[in-house]
Amino acid sequence: xxxxxxxxxxxxxxxxxxxxxxxxxxxxxxxxxxxxxxxxxxxxxxxxxxxxxxxxxxxxxxxxxxxxxxxxx
Numbered sequence: 001x002x003x004x005x006x007x008x009x010x011x012x013x014x015x016x017x018x019x020x021x022x023x024x025x026x027x028x029x030x031x032x033x034x035x036x037x038x039x040x041x042x043x044x045x046x047x048x049x050x051x052x053x054x055x056x057x058x059x060x061x062x063x064x065x066x067x068x069x070x071x072x073x
Contacts, residue, residue, distance in 0.1 A: 009045065009057035019063060030056065040069045 016023055032038035043062035047055045 007059055007061075009059055010063075012056055012058075015056075015058040015063065018060065019067075040066060042066060 010018060012023065012026065015021075015026060019026070021029075026042075029038060029042040030044055033041040033044070043059055043066050045057040045059075047057055
C-alpha cells in the first residue's frame with residue numbers, strides 16, 4: 001500500500017484481493033464512473049494517467065462506503 005495525502009491507497013492487485021472483483025470488473029466500474037453512468041461513483045484515483053497507461057489507486061475506506069451505498073440503494 002502506498003501512502004497518499006496521509007491515507008493508505010491500494011494498488012489494483014490489492015483492490016482485487018480486497019473486493020473480490022476481477023480486474024475487468026473494476027475497469028468497467030471505472031469506465032462507467034468516468035462517463036457519469038454509475039451512481040454512486042466508484043472511488044478511485046487516477047495517478048500519472050495518460051491515454052495509454054493509467055495507475056489507479058483505491059482508498060480502502062471509500063471502497064467500503066461505496067459497497068455499503070450500493071447494497072442499500
